[in-house]
Amino acid sequence: MKNGWRHLVVVGLVAAGGLVVFFPFFWMAVTSLKTVPEIQRIPLRVAPDRWTNFDNYREVFQRQPFGRFMLNSALVASVSAVSSLLVSSLAGYGFAKFRFPGRDILFFGIIGILMVPFQSVVVPLYLWVNRLGLLDTYAGILAPDLVSVFGVFLMRQAIEMVPTDYIEAARIDGGSEFGIFWRVVLPSVAPAMATLVIIKFMWTWNELFWPLVVINSPEMKVVTLGLVSFTNMYFIEYNLVTAAAVVSILPVLAIFLLCQRWVVRAVVMSGLKG
């Protein structure tokens, strides 16, 4: 019975830790349903007076074009996910199944970019975006987000597993190189493609640094910038901040919960292969 007791302790500890980790989410949701007097009440009451008080949510959309922020984020994140998928698959195929001079140097050169912190290139990048007249545009936000190194790595790993025989067979049947890529290679790496699209969407959605640099006008703001704008006041209305936060994280939370399997795959891929 000693083992059963041990297991109970483990379960208890895991659960306790999990609840602590979850608490900020709970607190965010609860606060978003309270009024200002309620959040300033002493002693503190956990539950809101009215569980159906959605005034803060209405206020968030009235005070800022928050719907527009969400749309901007959705657009930018979708384009970055799709373009990343396309370019990474092409490159992954090239690196995995072809021999050409300089292949390994190019591949490790790309992987080496993981060592370059984005902040080290941000000033020249900003100057380029400025020179091209792309400040405050979607193209400007998207510029450094169209392809990710992780994507190239992931797609190469996945495409390496596709049997070369399939590709050779298609070649003998007279398929064009691009046709083989499109009809033979891509369909067999669907799981990796799903992983990449999901993770890249989430990453771009959550990004702050670069949008902060290139975006000025309110109607071009993405949702992370919109969130920050609720704090630029003397007294921070946390009931509004938390409501805005809930709105801003709902899409990614939904994606994560629905596609958990793929997200986990992405993390494991990035961790297992040092």
Place this chain on the structure above:
Amino acid sequence: MDRQRRAGLFFVLPAVAYFTCVFLIPLAESLLGSFYRTQPGGASQFVGSRLYVKVLTDPTFWQTVRNTVTLLFMSVPLTAVLALAVALGLHRLVSLRWRSVWTATYFLPFSVSLVAAALVWQWIYDPVYGVLNHLLGHLGLPPLKWLQSLDLVLPSLALINVWARLGFDTLIFLAALQAIPGEYYEAASIDGAGRWQMFGRVTLPLLNPQIVMVAILEIIFNFKVFDTVYATTQGGPASASQTVIMLLYDTAFKFFRLGDASVIAVFVFVSLLLLTLVQWRLFRRQVEY
């Protein structure tokens, strides 16, 4: 054969061209830019190593380096150790259903934006109405100024980073634990190894690659972390939480001293490169028995 070679190059070309434009050329420009002083009018003038001397002898700069390193020391080991503990716990859970529920819970913070996370934590840390100080009150302790005091601001920020990153590292460890064949433990127990011996002699050595990986990723993350600081303290109070990246941002985009910012950018690049290489060499060696 020739057709294939050309096809291969053609497939990788878009990615190579993109990364060259977005990373390689700007990186070279950062390096070059650190030797030029740009006037507000736009004219730039070669000044040799003058900007390096200026930035690297500035006590404010070293203060931000100290803050960054302090933040690193507070959050990296804590995140890694906690993640390992959580992964071991999750790995022990018998019910697969509950294991996946708790794994998802620990991972939840990683999926949301750091801005949202930081703002919610700022509310939890609120000196007057924050739930954390209410909790302290219940325990009969005085309230603390988590993000407003010089001593507490860095640990408080570190805690947000730990919270945000814990699930990611846990997943990496958990996947590795699940890949360890059960026979290893059986063999060890036949040899008479106890629980702790098994952990020290079997689990830890086999997890070494993941531990190195997590340490490197966490150092990079915490070194570059910007969102949490920007959304909460903006480097305050009195620059107590000003990190190198915050300084870079302010220098470049608040004060438009692009030359100085380039020096900081080069500093960040070189120090991360060195940190990663050193760690890699140090720890990789231990894996080979």
